Amino acid sequence: MTSKTKAKARNRGISSVFTAVIMALTIAAVIAAIAVSWPMMKSGFDKNTWSGSMSLYKVGFTYTRSGAYAYTQNGVSAPLNGTPGFVGYCIAYRYNATTAIYSCPSNQPSYQR
Amino acid sequence: MTEPIGLVIAMIILTTAIGIGLYGYWTYTNHVTLQNYLWPIAEVVPYNGSYYLAVINTGYEPFIVKQIYLSGGSAISVNTKPLSHGQWLIENLTSLPTAVKVCSAVDPGICIVAPVHGWSMVEIKPPQHAVLAVVIDSCTFNLTKLNLTKTEEDLVLQAFHYSTHCNCTAIHNNLTTCTCPWRLVWYGWSGGSVCYGGNLTFLIQPTHGEILFIKHALEGPNETKPNTIVIFNTDCTYWLHRLENLTKLPQTLLQQYALWGQLYSGSSYPLLECPS
Numbered sequence: 001m002t003s004k005t006k007a008k009a010r011n012r013g014i015s016s017v018f019t020a021v022i023m024a025l026t027i028a029a030v031i032a033a034i035a036v037s038w039p040m041m042k043s044g045f046d047k048n049t050w051s052g053s054m055s056l057y058k059v060g061f062t063y064t065r066s067g068a069y070a071y072t073q074n075g076v077s078a079p080l081n082g083t084p085g086f087v088g089y090c091i092a093y094r095y096n097a098t099t100a101i102y103s104c105p106s107n108q109p110s111y112q113r
Numbered sequence: 114m115t116e117p118i119g120l121v122i123a124m125i126i127l128t129t130a131i132g133i134g135l136y137g138y139w140t141y142t143n144h145v146t147l148q149n150y151l152w153p154i155a156e157v158v159p160y161n162g163s164y165y166l167a168v169i170n171t172g173y174e175p176f177i178v179k180q181i182y183l184s185g186g187s188a189i190s191v192n193t194k195p196l197s198h199g200q201w202l203i204e205n206l207t208s209l210p211t212a213v214k215v216c217s218a219v220d221p222g223i224c225i226v227a228p229v230h231g232w233s234m235v236e237i238k239p240p241q242h243a244v245l246a247v248v249i250d251s252c253t254f255n256l257t258k259l260n261l262t263k264t265e266e267d268l269v270l271q272a273f274h275y276s277t278h279c280n281c282t283a284i285h286n287n288l289t290t291c292t293c294p295w296r297l298v299w300y301g302w303s304g305g306s307v308c309y310g311g312n313l314t315f316l317i318q319p320t321h322g323e324i325l326f327i328k329h330a331l332e333g334p335n336e337t338k339p340n341t342i343v344i345f346n347t348d349c350t351y352w353l354h355r356l357e358n359l360t361k362l363p364q365t366l367l368q369q370y371a372l373w374g375q376l377y378s379g380s381s382y383p384l385l386e387c388p389s
Binding site: 014017025040090091106108 | 117120123124127128131134135138139142143145146149150152154156157158159160165167169171172184201209210211212228229230231232233234235236237
């Protein structure tokens with residue numbers, strides 16, 4: 001075998017090693033990128049779910065045997081008083097005998113009033 | 114000899130570049146993740162000539178309320194203590210708040226601006242309909258229709274109609290002892306009732322729709338979901354007293370329905386209304 005042929009064979013070997021390493025690095029980088037991205041992606045999904053649930057979050061009012069009550073859809077209820085109080089994620093108070101004022105996550109932003 | 118060295122150097126450079134890139138990306142995703150888990154809700158109602166602002170942490174990442182933006186374009190700094198899940202911040206303000214800036218307590222450099230929700234005014238009314246029915250001994254009122262929807266605000270208590278006439282004349286045949294020869298039935302639910310030791314235990318199993326209860330009115334759990342059974346306990350003495358009064362009144366079926374509605378809610382605000 002001549003020295004020229006030997007050099008060619010060595011170059012081919014180096015090229016193969018290089019290709020293999022590049023491929024390994026690429027695969028490792030992609031896997032790492034996915035692993036790093038996952039918490040962010042999950043947080044994005046969670047935030048969307050939260051926003052959706054908040055946009056539907058309402059409060060209801062009713063009279064019961066023991067007075068006026070406010071209740072929300074996650075099962076929270078509280079007596080309605082003359083001062084603002086918390087009912088789940090809403091605040092509400094009794095404005096007069098038959099009227100309540102409240103603010104909930106499903107309400108329009110205050111600057112749109 | 115030079116080629117392998119070159120290869121090694123190229124590998125080192127490439128690996129370093131990928132490492133730095135990944136680290137930068139990791140820092141970015143960490144920032145966005147923390148930002149995405151900031152879940153503040155801010156609300157305002159007018160009260161006593163000022164604005165009553167409340168900010169609640171509905172998420173599990175603690176945050177600090179940094180600033181409150183007002184309608185005139187100004188802002189006030191507040192810098193609260195960290196609010197954990199379910200904790201509120203309350204402020205009385207003379208100007209209308211429009212937004213709040215909250216920053217993560219984990220990394221104070223991560224902030225978001227949340228709009229402040231405005232208020233509404235609503236008339237307090239007893240629910241239009243109720244789901245309560247009374248069954249006395251073997252006499253059962255047949256209930257045929259109930260619109261059980263999840264969207265209505267009056268989900269707590271829903272409507273029923275009766276379809277067949279009940280020939281029941283005596284609503285109670287033993288008022289002297291504290292036993293309960295009657296039970297309550299909620300239409301749209303399977304389940305019965307048993308009376309032990311004078312107090313009524315009422316089992317409810319929804320067949321469709323999620324039902325919420327007004328805890329203080331029903332003396333039971335807050336809510337239940339399909340395929341679960343909840344138990345209500347009521348005080349027999351109270352009911353017997355009510356039934357005793359009931360027997361002194363006219364006994365048409367419609368009136369009974371209205372009265373039974375009052376059993377639950379008091380005479381001022383009947384939860385049941387006579388069908389018109």
